[in-house]
Amino acid sequence: MTDLRKYAGMALIALALLALPLVLTSMGTAWVRITNLAILFVFLSLGLNIVVGMAGLLDLGYIAFYAVGAYVYALLASPHFGLHLPFWVILPIGALLAGLAGAVLGAPTLRLRGDYLAIVTLGFGEIVRILMNNLSAPFNITNGPKGITRIDGLNVAGMSFNSTDTLFGISFTGPAKYYYILLLLLLCVIAVNLRLQKSRIGRAWVAIREDELAAKSAGINTRNVKLLAFAMGASFGGIAGGMFAAMQGFVSPESFILQESVMVLAMVVLGGMGNVWGVIAGALLLSFVPEFLRYTVEPAQKMLFGRLLVEPEVLRMLIFGVALVLTMRFRPAGLWPEARHRREFGEKRA
Amino acid sequence: MDIFLQQIINGLTTGSVYAIVALGYTMVYGVIQLINFAHGEVVMIGAMVAFTVITALVGAGLPLPPIVLVFAGVLTAVPVCMAIGYLLERVAYRPLRHAPRLAPLITAIGMSIILQHLALLIWGRDPRAFPQIMEVTSFNLGGAAISSVQIVIILLSVVMMGVLTWFVYRTRFGIAIRASAEDVRVAALMGVDANRVIAATFIIGAAMGAVAGVMYGTYYGIAHYTMGFTLGLKAFSAAVLGGIGNLAGAMLGGILLGLVEALGAGYIGDLTDLCQWPVFGGLLAERCEADGHVILLGSNYQDVFAFLVLILVLVFRPSGLLGERVAERA
Numbered sequence: 001m002t003d004l005r006k007y008a009g010m011a012l013i014a015l016a017l018l019a020l021p022l023v024l025t026s027m028g029t030a031w032v033r034i035t036n037l038a039i040l041f042v043f044l045s046l047g048l049n050i051v052v053g054m055a056g057l058l059d060l061g062y063i064a065f066y067a068v069g070a071y072v073y074a075l076l077a078s079p080h081f082g083l084h085l086p087f088w089v090i091l092p093i094g095a096l097l098a099g100l101a102g103a104v105l106g107a108p109t110l111r112l113r114g115d116y117l118a119i120v121t122l123g124f125g126e127i128v129r130i131l132m133n134n135l136s137a138p139f140n141i142t143n144g145p146k147g148i149t150r151i152d153g154l155n156v157a158g159m160s161f162n163s164t165d166t167l168f169g170i171s172f173t174g175p176a177k178y179y180y181i182l183l184l185l186l187l188c189v190i191a192v193n194l195r196l197q198k199s200r201i202g203r204a205w206v207a208i209r210e211d212e213l214a215a216k217s218a219g220i221n222t223r224n225v226k227l228l229a230f231a232m233g234a235s236f237g238g239i240a241g242g243m244f245a246a247m248q249g250f251v252s253p254e255s256f257i258l259q260e261s262v263m264v265l266a267m268v269v270l271g272g273m274g275n276v277w278g279v280i281a282g283a284l285l286l287s288f289v290p291e292f293l294r295y296t297v298e299p300a301q302k303m304l305f306g307r308l309l310v311e312p313e314v315l316r317m318l319i320f321g322v323a324l325v326l327t328m329r330f331r332p333a334g335l336w337p338e339a340r341h342r343r344e345f346g347e348k349r350a
Numbered sequence: 351m352d353i354f355l356q357q358i359i360n361g362l363t364t365g366s367v368y369a370i371v372a373l374g375y376t377m378v379y380g381v382i383q384l385i386n387f388a389h390g391e392v393v394m395i396g397a398m399v400a401f402t403v404i405t406a407l408v409g410a411g412l413p414l415p416p417i418v419l420v421f422a423g424v425l426t427a428v429p430v431c432m433a434i435g436y437l438l439e440r441v442a443y444r445p446l447r448h449a450p451r452l453a454p455l456i457t458a459i460g461m462s463i464i465l466q467h468l469a470l471l472i473w474g475r476d477p478r479a480f481p482q483i484m485e486v487t488s489f490n491l492g493g494a495a496i497s498s499v500q501i502v503i504i505l506l507s508v509v510m511m512g513v514l515t516w517f518v519y520r521t522r523f524g525i526a527i528r529a530s531a532e533d534v535r536v537a538a539l540m541g542v543d544a545n546r547v548i549a550a551t552f553i554i555g556a557a558m559g560a561v562a563g564v565m566y567g568t569y570y571g572i573a574h575y576t577m578g579f580t581l582g583l584k585a586f587s588a589a590v591l592g593g594i595g596n597l598a599g600a601m602l603g604g605i606l607l608g609l610v611e612a613l614g615a616g617y618i619g620d621l622t623d624l625c626q627w628p629v630f631g632g633l634l635a636e637r638c639e640a641d642g643h644v645i646l647l648g649s650n651y652q653d654v655f656a657f658l659v660l661i662l663v664l665v666f667r668p669s670g671l672l673g674e675r676v677a678e679r680a
Contacts, residue, residue, distance in 0.1 A: 058455055108665040115385045115455055116664060119586055123657035126583065130654055138624070138637070138644045258579065262463055269456055310471060317467045324460030328453045329445055 017183060021176035032175040036247060038287035039182040040240050045267040045283035046193050046276065047236025052265065053273035054202060055229035056209030057110070058118040060261055061125025065234040067132060067256035068101050069094040069241025071142060074251045077152040080143060087154050091242045098238025099231040101128075106230035110223060125261055132253040147252025154181065154246050178247050185243070189236065193276045196232075205229055206274070259317060266320040270327050272334025281336055286323070290316040352493035357616040358609065359491070363500045363569060365608020366507035370562040371585030372592070372600035373514060374555025380531040380595040381551050382447075387458035388438050389559060390582020391465035392431050394575065396560030397567035398469055400427040401478050408481045416484035420568070427560040434465070435556025439549050469575040477574040480567060503565045510558060511601050517554075518597060527551065531595065580653060584611075587660035593673020602671060607656060615652040622646035 024031040044066060051059045072094040076085045109120045136144030153174070196202045204225045207215035216222050245251050263286065271282020294312040301309050327334060371393055378386040400423030407419050414422075442457040488495045518524040529537040530547045538544045566581060567573040584607060592603025623645050625638035637644050663670060 052452075056452060058452055060459070108661060112664055112668060115451070116590070116668075118387075118455055119385060119583070120657075120661060120664060123583060123587070123660055126580075127654055127657055130651065134648070134650050137648070138646060259463075262459065265456070265459070273452075314467050314470055317463055321460045321463035321467065324463070325442065325457045328449075328457045328460070332446075332449060332453050 018180075021173075021179045025173060025176060029173055029175055032173065032179055034288070034291050036175055036178050036182055038284055039179070039186055040244055040247075041264065041267060041287050042186060042280050042283040043189055043240035043243075044237055044264045045271070045279045046189055047233045047240070048264050049193070049233075049268050049273065049276070049279045050196070050205070050236070051229050051233035052268055053275070053279065054197065054205040054209065055226060056205075057226060057229065058115070059121045059230075059233070060118050060258075060265065061105070061121035061123070061128070062233070062237060062264055063256045063258070063261040064125045064128035065098040065102060065237030066241040066244065066260070067128055067253075068098040068234075069238030070245040070251045070255070071132065071148070071241075072097055072238070073242040073245035074148040074151050075141070077246070078148055079150055080148050084152055087152075087242070087246060091239055094242040095235040095238040098241065099235035102230040102232075102234025103227055105234075106227045110226045110230070122258070122261075125256075125258060129253050129256060132256065142253075145253060147250060147254070149250050151245050151249045151251065153249060154178070156181075175247075178243075182243065185239070189239075190276065190280070197274075197276060201225065201228065209274075262317075262324075263320055266324050270323050270335060272336040275334070275336055278334050278336030282334065286320065289319065293319075353616055354613075355492055355494035357612040359494055359496050359500060361609035361612030362605065363503050363608070364566075364611065365588075365605040366504050367562050367566045367569070367581075367604075368585045368588045368607050369601045369604025370507050370510055370558050370565075371581060372589040372604045373511070373597065374559045375586050375589040376592075376594055376597060376600040377527075377551040377555050378548075379589070380597075381527065381534065381548055382443065383595075384443065384451075384454055385458070385586065386438065386443075386552065386555065387455065387582075388442070388462035388465055389555060390578035390580075390585070391462050391469070392434050392438070392556045392578070393559040393563040393566070393581055393585075394573070394578030395434060395465065395469055396427040396431045396556075396563030397573040397577065398473050398478065398563075398575070399430050400424055400560075400564040401480060401567060401573050402473070403427070404483070405478075405481050408483060419483055420564070424561060424564050427564060428557050431556040431560035431563075432553045435552040435559075436549055438556075439552040443552075444545070444548070466575060466578065473575060475575070477572040478567075480571045480573070499569055503569060506561070506565065510561065514554070514558070515597065523547075523550070584653075584656040587656045587663075590660055590670055591663050593670025596670065596672050599670055599672035606671075607659060610659060611652055611655045614655045618647050618651060619645045 020035070021032050024035060044062070047065070048059060048062045051057050051062070073087075073090050075081055076083050076090045076093070077087070078084075105121065105124050109117050112120070132142050133145050135142040136146075142148070204215065204220045207218065207220060208222055208226060212222055244255075264283075267283040267286045268279050269282070270286060271280065272278025290312065293315055297310070297312055297315060298308060301307070331337075371389070374389050374392075375386060378384065378389075400420075403426045404419050404423040407414065407422060438458070438461055442461045443454050446454040446457060487498045489497075489501075516524075518527055526537065526542045526547050527550065529540065529542055530544060534544050537547075563573075563578075563581075566577070585604065588603035588607040589600045590603070591607060592599025592601070594600075624634055625644055634644050
């Protein structure tokens with residue numbers, strides 16, 4: 001009986017998720033795009049969750065891996081170099097290169113303490129951004145601040161994802177089609193994360209987070225396992241970056257600034273470090289709240305003061321900052337904490 | 351003009367500013383073994399406040415000499431920044447002193463984001479230009495130019511370093527700070543008020559940061575709400591280079607980093623001109639003929655040096671040049 005109810009519930013959720021873009025399209029295609037970006041941020045948060053939440057390594061340059069994935073896609077599928085490889089070739093390359101970048105960053109820094117790591121990753125994120133901005137001379141690789149345009153969209157079995165198609169009398173717009181493929185990818189990513197969490201590696205990460213010395217003496221090769229966390233987290237970022245490039249058709253260094261890293265971190269922290277479902281909820285919450293603000297705060301201010309006093313963009317960052325501070329002070333294990341994390345933070349609180 | 355000497359002078363100037371900011375990081379780190387992530391924003395706010403005061407005074411049209419104007423700006427910026435430094439300690443660090451290490455780092459990042467965007471709200475997105483209140487005179491020094499601003503920055507930094515050293519090594523409160531850096535709990539048992547000492551390190555660091563912010567802004571002629579980020583990162587790199595937690599190390603690290611950056615920016619273009627290497631010169635013959643040079647890395651990579659220095663130090667000598675502390679502590 002309970003099984004039946006469980007399956008019925010799951011079927012309902014599945015139906016709701018499948019029907020979502022159709023409902024959203026009626027509100028305007030913009031909402032489908034926003035939803036798609038929110039799903040990308042769920043990818044990113046889950047990737048960062050491996051590094052910060054599970055292994056307890058504070059990474060402040062995470063967006064760099066997103067950038068690597070996006071630029072790999074942009075360079076291999078655009079007129080910039082005249083290459084037009086199919087996405088199923090590029091995405092794994094992007095994930096691999098991002099993972100490699102993660103390992104390269106991790107190798108010299110992982111034996112250091114947490115706060116050093118944080119600042120080195122911050123610097124690494126800056127280096128990647130400076131490279132994206134400047135690798136246009138003497139050889140034009142990234143096209144500098146102008147970015148790369150006219151990136152190929154996804155194309156599966158002859159069906160382009162950038163145009164509207166009609167199927168069974170329902171018209172599916174480009175963003176709606178991306179939604180479905182992102183949803184599919186998301187399910188895979190969630191499944192991988194849930195499996196990872198319970199796996200030998202996942203438990204090793206948690207052990208390192210809680211007591212590195214004890215983990216080491218229990219026979220865990222802490223250096224390799226930490227490197228793996230970095231590389232795996234980074235490769236999730238790489239995949240998300242590739243999808244971002246395909247979806248937007250345009251990448252430029254502006255999309256990969258520190259603020260984005262902070263945003264992903266805020267999602268992980270607010271949702272509950274280490275808990276896959278909490279992180280997903282945090283990512284969705286922090287993706288949609290600013291959008292609602294955009295539609296409510298702006299008109300409200302114009303009505304009250306006659307002009308825009310606080311830009312929604314600024315307000316968004318202020319909210320992230322406040323969310324980070326308040327979460328850590330009053331609910332350090334996040335809104336939806338992982339059981340073990342809750343115990344860890346709860347015990348040590350004075 | 352002698353480029354080498356010129357870059358040394360420029361490097362010493364920026365290096366002095368890095369050193370002063372680095373002292374703020376290193377003092378806090380010495381006592382609580384945590385990085386004050388929002389220190390760069392304090393420096394930025396110092397510059398912004400001083401610029402606002404100076405601009406307002408100039409706008410008021412009072413017949414004050416430039417030195418008084420700048421002094422008024424600094425005198426306003428310092429208390430504001432001290433208050434922010436204290437606030438940082440109370441909000442982001444003190445409530446989480448016994449929490450897992452990750453927690454205060456995250457609150458500090460949150461505070462840094464809040465401060466940066468409050469500054470954006472107050473002062474706007476556009477860079478603030480330093481009002482033209484004084485004639486900058488240049489002196490010739492062995493074929494290189496040194497401006498009055500550079501002389502003041504270097505001298506003021508030396509004075510501040512001297513005063514801080516005297517304070518930490520010669521006064522009673524300085525001894526309390528050093529005792530706490532050695533071991534907070536034992537110092538507390540000896541009657542040192544740990545809360546006061548920790549708050550003091552934040553406040554002193556912020557006061558020096560305010561002055562550094564004004565110096566940096568005056569030197570480059572502009573202040574911007576994002577300036578604290580890069581400056582903070584560089585100063586932190588300087589502190590690590592010298593050995594974090596070590597006052598002399600922060601000073602040395604700052605000056606060295608300034609020199610490395612200036613010399614690097616001055617010479618990297620020539621060093622990475624591919625045309626001078628026979629291998630590339632052959633491959634790129636056409637472009638070398640046309641332009642005379644194919645520069646791989648220009649001076650726009652200046653900001654990368656600090657991070658490279660940071661990573662190299664962390665790999666080869668994590669305790670820094672003068673640091674006796676072991677960087678690895680679980």
